[in-house]
Amino acid sequence: MGSGIVKRSVSIAGHRTSISLEEPFWQILREIAEREKLSIQSLIGRIDAERGEQNLSSAIRVFVLMDLRNRG
Secondary structure, three states, rough: OOOEEEEEEEEEEEEEEEEEEHHHHHHHHHHHHOOOOOHHHHHHHHHHOOOOOOHHHHHHHHHHHHHHHHOO
């Protein structure tokens, strides 16, 4: 699994935005979305709605980290 930055476009709250994350974060985000029976876009929308002033890419990384931590 590579760790390079991957940029993807998603629609959130009716507008398109690009998100840059390392591939391992995209991978775990897909796993979380599948586990919760959500699309990645819906999961990102939920993270976006709860992030406050935090940068979206950072909020996603923290969300993934907390999910992994809570699993263990």
